[in-house]
Amino acid sequence: MPQFLKEYFNRNGIGLGSVMLGLVLFWTVGLIIMPQLSMLDFSFRPNLPPPEIGGPKDLYTLENYKYLIFGPEGGSQDYNAVDLRVFYRTLIAAVLVTIFNLMLCYPIAYYLAQTKGNHIRVLALMLIIPYWINEILRAFALRIIFGETGILNNVLVGMGVFDTPFDFIRNDIALYAGLGYAYILLMIFPIYNVIESLDRNQIEAARDMGASWPRIHWRVVIPYAKPGISSGCTMVFMLSAGALAAPQILGGPSSLWFTQLIYQQFNDNSDWPQGAAYAVVLLVTCILLVLALMRLFKVNMGDIGK
């Protein structure tokens, strides 16, 4: 037995140590690493009926990835314009949702973190409660509001802003509002955590030296809160890009989210390898984007999730 294992069992006991090690291995290898590798492997295989899996036809192929770029073989178009458009639209929309959320949440996080008093606790509670409500129900609530006969249209038409009800759903406004809504807490919380540890004296000192509020934020608070901001942005971006419920419920009939394509491949077309390939593309692209941004803003992986 290697030395570190021996020390490990000395420290934790044989029984408890084995249970712990078993659980961790099951989680990391059985639930995280193997399924991802398995999906990657699967995405390079042709779509075969179960009896033929592992048979002579089960050869590695790039077919599934080609499909995303060039469309079906012998198709009329040079590129798979529909799916590619959905793909980049999803990414851009996710970025926009992230920026919107950051701008919306930063002031709140700052306020909650730097203000003392009982009402902060109440506000924090009010912040958390919506997060406990089902994602589907939250989307449903927004659909009620943004519907053609929803309360928002009632108000806007009543005020004379519009003559006829505005179709928020078809214009994807409901979707963006819904995505932003869904992940508010994930943006506020990391930023709040970091700003809370910022010494108030630093802000006072900056004010004392005559810095304006925007300047204080730009030079003192935001640099300090950078780990929290990037942590929040990463989570919101990844979750928005990977969202499925909100686009299904709040998305317009003509606009698809990339996850919906994956869903269709799996559930409607029963083409698992194709779906797996799309999922791999989504995962890899998102990770690369996040890593690139982390490099750009000089943030470490260890800061995520704090």
Added chain:
Amino acid sequence: MSAGVGVNLEDLWIKFGDFVAVREANVNINGGDFFSFLGPSGCGKTTILRAVSGFLEPSQGNVLIGGNNMKGIGPNKRPTALIFQNLALFPLMKVWENITFSMEIKGASAKERRKRADELLDMIALTGQGDKLPAELSGGQKQRVAIARALCAEPDVLLLDEPLSALDLKLRQHMRSELREIQKRVGITFIYITHDQGEALTMSDNIAVMRAGVIDQIGDGKTIYNDPMTPFAASFVGENNVFRGRVKQVSGNEVMVTTNRSGDLMARVANGTEGRLKEGDEAMLFIRPEAFSLAPVGTQGDHFVTAQVTKEEFEGNTFNIFMEGDGGKEIKVALPNLGQSFESHQGEAMTLEYQVRNAVALPAGVLATE
């Protein structure tokens, strides 16, 4: 009480990777002794304690408790109880539950445990405080609860890892005598870890002085103080003045050392180091601050030191005089305050006298850094 279980360390080595934390430790601790390991932080004394309590497996050598080899026996099976540096009282258990935790493990009933807890609480003068939580106690009270908890396990050997270091000076001095008293009452072996030589000297039957993983000297307090066997032991235990030089002449148990600044000085050889100094060897001569007395200025001789006074202090029981010394370090002289008048000599030369039996010469070596 099972009194008198001894502890033996036989050729004990403990390594962490390439780092040797303990090197070739051979220690025999008699049953019922109050034994201290004294050394600066990082010298390996806590590592030895963890090896005795079973949290560490020695890389080589054996730990024997009551003559039994402890190899492969876990901390929960050894007849030792450890008092942690931070006490490690269970924060969510009440005081009485803390104290009787070892009984709870063995399945004793709550009633039994309560009874035993009350006895121990009486012993540590915390009668009726059993229902408090540790956080509701003061530092000294926590200390005593930790001791009671360890004693409740009825160990043969009690191990204490600098348990007083978190207390303030007054309390620390009070707890010293209290610990000693408890040890005498229960009669079991105490192994005490400290970097405070005052604690070690006041409480211990025997002391092991440690430096960088090596045990320099083992002996009772008087021996170590009066007859240090290494420059480190001489300079770490108590205050000491060092004069560096070269041996000019050896005559029996006395040596003449030519010091760098103070001329030829006479000293005796410490017990146990006879024959180690030869003519021409580099040597260190140690004279304690209290061993000096004043002599007429300019007196020459092999037990007189003349130097310039740089600083004076009045400490109540002593006058402390600092003089230009050897190697940048000042010579400290402590004159007892016997009501004599004392006039300032700052900036002037002064001559000191000492008795040769109070000066110890040792082969040159590493000093304790303060």
Added chain:
Amino acid sequence: MKNFSLMRISIWVYLALFFSYLLGPLVIMSVTAFNSPGFPRAAPWECLTFEWFSALFQDERILNGIKNSILVGVGTVTLSVSMGLAGALMLTQIWPKLRATYYTIIIAPILIPGVVIGISTLVFWDRVNRMFGLDADSFLSNGLFLTIIGQSTFIASYCMLVLVARLQRYDTGLTEAALDLGATHAQAFRKVLLPFMRPAIASAAVLAFLASFENYNTTTFTFGEYPTLTIELAQKVRYGITPAISALAFIIVLLTVFAALFNEAHIRRKELVAAARKSATVEELGSGNFRLPGFLSSNTAAVVLVVVAMMTIAVVGSATVYSPQQCIADVKEQKRMETEVRIQELRQRRADEAARRAAEQADQAEQEPAVEAAPKPSNNSGFGGVFAPGALQDDGADASEEEPEKPGNDSGFGSVFDPNALQSE
């Protein structure tokens, strides 16, 4: 000074806007649960009704979904809290060189899109299943197993984060002290570490259950023959929405508020008890009869909790005796009249353009008022209906069928503005 107050005001306005974005949808959704129209809406208000709640409780699929959600939730909580705890403990003692890699692996599931986790779980366990040569209906491809496994993959990461935060404040010396006093590793874990971790374990369990309960992205690929409540809801919402869903949402909102208030009250009480303990003397502690604060004293959350609970009881109580029959009938009558007016107008127009009108165009026009009947009476529906007394408990009327039954009456708007007049009819 002026600047300062301006800033204060803008902060409050911002807070108000923000929280209305956050809470407004939930409030409006809750309100729609009590409005009688078949399409969930808060305005125009028609009749106070509780029928959507009974519709909800009669929906087999919803009830089955709740059952499945609880099954999945219990499994996920158990698995992910234990994996999260093991993962957190491992993090504190792993070989330093491996630490960063290990942390990245166990934190990654939070960032991996749920869809991807669902697919990879499905694909991997399908393969494992085939590797063992098991049938398609073995437990490895069972929806319950797959859903628990899939959800736990990332929920364990959340649990790990919660647990590691507490674990960082744990002194490993406590475990060593327990071992030193003769405890086995299991005893030290159970009697020392676990009690210390209990608050964090409770939070992690609640978090895990909520995350499991509301998960859609992963579950939608793995649920198999165990559709959870969220899956059922999503299917309902995608293919037509009814106020019964609002009713469910309202119940969940209410439960959440209850839980939150209860938690707050509990925390506050603990603080108060701790304060009381601190000021109590030794004798009082010993005898155990030091003065504990009352449950409600200086505990705002507890007071609010009690108030909300009483309000709920009052509403539920009145719901059992209240019937919207009369009101619904009134609204129906009102709509009928309105429709008639429109039909009259149409007939007028039709008469004018009769010559040019083709037969199928006429059909289309005739359907129009029926479709638009619902949104139109927004400006004149009587709120009086809310207060209409009702004695009947039978609520069989289905508000979604509001087709005019007896056309031909040409009464004007006059009575519409007067709910009392309607009632007396």
